[in-house]
Amino acid sequence: MVIFAKYGSLVSALIMLIFVASAEAQRGARCQLQPLGPGKDDTDQVEAAIAKCGHFGTTSFASGSYNITRKMMWNLKSSKVDLRGFLTYPPWIDYWKNATNTYRVVFIQSQASWFVVTGTDFEIDAHNVGGIQGNGQTWWSYLMTHTRTDGDGRPISLTVWNATRGIIRNFRIESPPFWSNAVAESKDITYDGMFVNATNTDPLYAGRNAVFNTDGIDTYRSDRITMLNWDVTCGDDCLAFKGNSTNLVARNIICRGGNGITFGSLGQYANMSDHVYNVEIENLRTIRLDPKIQPNMASGVYFKTWSATVNGSPPNMGGGGGGFVNNVTAKNVFVDRAATPLHLFQTNLAQPGDAPSKLKFSNLRFINWRGSGNNSRIIDLECSPAAGCTNISFKNFKVLPPVGQAPRYICQNVSGITGLSAPCNATGEP
Numbered sequence: 485m486v487i488f489a490k491y492g493s494l495v496s497a498l499i500m501l502i503f504v505a506s507a508e509a510q511r512g513a514r515c516q517l518q519p520l521g522p523g524k525d526d527t528d529q530v531e532a533a534i535a536k537c538g539h540f541g542t543t544s545f546a547s548g549s550y551n552i553t554r555k556m557m558w559n560l561k562s563s564k565v566d567l568r569g570f571l572t573y574p575p576w577i578d579y580w581k582n583a584t585n586t587y588r589v590v591f592i593q594s595q596a597s598w599f600v601v602t603g604t605d606f607e608i609d610a611h612n613v614g615g616i617q618g619n620g621q622t623w624w625s626y627l628m629t630h631t632r633t634d635g636d637g638r639p640i641s642l643t644v645w646n647a648t649r650g651i652i653r654n655f656r657i658e659s660p661p662f663w664s665n666a667v668a669e670s671k672d673i674t675y676d677g678m679f680v681n682a683t684n685t686d687p688l689y690a691g692r693n694a695v696f697n698t699d700g701i702d703t704y705r706s707d708r709i710t711m712l713n714w715d716v717t718c719g720d721d722c723l724a725f726k727g728n729s730t731n732l733v734a735r736n737i738i739c740r741g742g743n744g745i746t747f748g749s750l751g752q753y754a755n756m757s758d759h760v761y762n763v764e765i766e767n768l769r770t771i772r773l774d775p776k777i778q779p780n781m782a783s784g785v786y787f788k789t790w791s792a793t794v795n796g797s798p799p800n801m802g803g804g805g806g807g808f809v810n811n812v813t814a815k816n817v818f819v820d821r822a823a824t825p826l827h828l829f830q831t832n833l834a835q836p837g838d839a840p841s842k843l844k845f846s847n848l849r850f851i852n853w854r855g856s857g858n859n860s861r862i863i864d865l866e867c868s869p870a871a872g873c874t875n876i877s878f879k880n881f882k883v884l885p886p887v888g889q890a891p892r893y894i895c896q897n898v899s900g901i902t903g904l905s906a907p908c909n910a911t912g913e914p
């Protein structure tokens with residue numbers, strides 16, 4: 485008893501020590517930044533603050549514009565960042581497109597990154613008044629008359645890579661030149677409050693989609709990624725779940741223009757398979773914009789894979805990869821005059837005569853869908869004959885074609901379809 489009591493007090497003394505030490509570390513490092521002002525370069529002071537306070541400390545950015553002129557990686561450990569201003573990237577197209585001037589940590593399509601966050605147990609809160617200013621208009625106008633390919637160095641604005649247990653809160657990405665966000669090789673990351681706006685204002689390109697590849701986010705090789713309260717205006721995928729994205733939640737998502745939420749593209753790399761499973765999408769609202777501003781509004785949710793034939797090689801072309809998508813629920817979805825509200829195809833950039841994809845879809849559930857298509861083709865599931873889709877269920881699916889038209893539900897190579905009020909067959913003729 486006595487011995488136990490002795491050990492007991494020793495243990496509690498040790499616990500006290502650890503508590504005091506960690507509390508001191510938390511309090512220890514506090515960094516506060518102000519923008520240096522027009523014509524000045526803020527990159528050095530930002531890097532110095534993160535070097536000092538990025539482990540067990542707090543870094544606070546006052547409002548204003550921080551001029552970031554080179555690639556930057558924050559390694560955060562048990563750390564908090566309050567970002568009340570904007571990391572602002574000058575539109576130096578030739579400089580950024582030079583591969584030495586960005587990070588290449590997102591393996592898929594060899595994409596380039598401006599700003600990479602890595603580490604463990606961090607929170608970045610931009611309080612809805614800060615984030616990244618991408619100065620995308622200069623890029624968009626330039627790219628309307630220059631070629632674009634994947635992996636050509638157009639930078640992702642915010643990349644979370646090799647990170648565990650991170651929260652990004654109330655963050656704004658204004659005018660991203662390319663993908664706004666990517667999360668790769670990470671787990672337990674929550675984005676709660678993300679605002680993205682890629683809107684062309686160059687009158688020369690009115691009525692056209694000038695904001696190519698301005699995805700809201702691409703997820704890759706990541707587990708337990710939660711996306712809450714997103715508002716994305718873009719010209720491409722609102723959210724894109726790429727290979728080995730697992731246990732995802734996307735809730736309260738607004739997609740203004742663009743293509744909707746995609747699974748894909750999958751199967752681009754012939755030497756790897758893409759496994760995507762346990763995905764829950766809840767409360768998704770798409771909004772078709774004025775076509776003079778953004779003509780695209782392709783889908784609510786769609787799925788795309790490459791064929792089984794290799795056509796060229798990544799980053800830009802590819803195909804031949806296998807894998808599967810299993811256990812997906814998309815519920816409470818509103819689509820606004822989408823071109824194909826629910827779409828699945830396995831012929832991304834395919835050539836005639838290509839071998840059919842072996843990537844298989846199963847257990848997809850579509851619950852409480854409302855809204856409209858802009859033509860009669862409401863559902864179009866064109867599954868590969870080499871794999872087929874199994875167990876596709878619908879409940880309370882009420883997406884309507886334009887007034888006076890009958891809905892077409894197209895299903896090819898689908899088995900085990902339930903819950904639709906009309907047949908879904910190869911031609912979709914009602």
Ligand SMILES: *[C@@H]1O[C@H](CO)[C@@H](O)[C@H](O)[C@H]1NC(C)=O
Pocket residue numbers: 521522523524525526551552553574
């Ligand atoms: C950003 O810093 C560079 C120098 O690295 C400077 O030439 C440029 O004018 C600054 N930009 C702004 C908007 O202050």
Ligand SMILES: *[C@@H]1O[C@H](CO)[C@@H](O)[C@H](O)[C@H]1NC(C)=O
Pocket residue numbers: 582583584
């Ligand atoms: C890219 O930048 C590096 C380092 O500044 C330079 O040596 C190289 O010539 C640049 N490449 C091109 C294609 O401009």
Ligand SMILES: *[C@@H]1O[C@H](CO)[C@@H](O)[C@H](O)[C@H]1NC(C)=O
Pocket residue numbers: 603604646647
């Ligand atoms: C990834 O993060 C872990 C833990 O933070 C670190 O130990 C490892 O070195 C990082 N990997 C790379 C390639 O930087």
Ligand SMILES: *[C@@H]1O[C@H](CO)[C@@H](O)[C@H](O)[C@H]1NC(C)=O
Pocket residue numbers: 681682683685717
């Ligand atoms: C996005 O930016 C455009 C152009 O500045 C603006 O008209 C539009 O209202 C913005 N969208 C949102 C949702 O704030």
Ligand SMILES: *[C@@H]1O[C@H](CO)[C@@H](O)[C@H](O)[C@H]1NC(C)=O
Pocket residue numbers: 753755756797798
């Ligand atoms: C697969 O091929 C790509 C090139 O397309 C290569 O970069 C990658 O390392 C390969 N991966 C594996 C697992 O072999």
Ligand SMILES: *[C@@H]1O[C@H](CO)[C@@H](O)[C@H](O)[C@H]1NC(C)=O
Pocket residue numbers: 705727728756757758759
């Ligand atoms: C996905 O995970 C599977 C199983 O672990 C692995 O075989 C495959 O190479 C991974 N694919 C990618 C794109 O990393």
Ligand SMILES: *[C@@H]1O[C@H](CO)[C@@H](O)[C@H](O)[C@H]1NC(C)=O
Pocket residue numbers: 762763764811
């Ligand atoms: C399907 O995914 C959900 C999360 O979206 C999970 O709760 C459930 O256990 C998964 N079902 C199976 C059979 O793995």
Ligand SMILES: *[C@@H]1O[C@H](CO)[C@@H](O)[C@H](O)[C@H]1NC(C)=O
Pocket residue numbers: 779780781782822823858859
């Ligand atoms: C439907 O929308 C798509 C893309 O937004 C557009 O290309 C197509 O012309 C529209 N179709 C009709 C019948 O309006």
Ligand SMILES: *[C@@H]1O[C@H](CO)[C@@H](O)[C@H](O)[C@H]1NC(C)=O
Pocket residue numbers: 846847874875
């Ligand atoms: C199809 O769904 C049912 C009911 O959810 C489940 O029991 C069955 O295992 C599923 N089949 C496949 C092939 O996943």
Ligand SMILES: *[C@@H]1O[C@H](CO)[C@@H](O)[C@H](O)[C@H]1NC(C)=O
Pocket residue numbers: 868869870895896897910
């Ligand atoms: C797949 O669907 C196509 C088009 O409906 C059909 O011609 C083909 O026979 C189907 N293949 C299999 C294996 O069911």
Ligand SMILES: *[C@@H]1O[C@H](CO)[C@@H](O)[C@H](O)[C@H]1NC(C)=O
Pocket residue numbers: 907909910911912913914
């Ligand atoms: C599709 O279903 C409709 C309605 O049952 C039927 O009239 C049509 O012939 C079917 N088409 C095919 C190709 O089975």
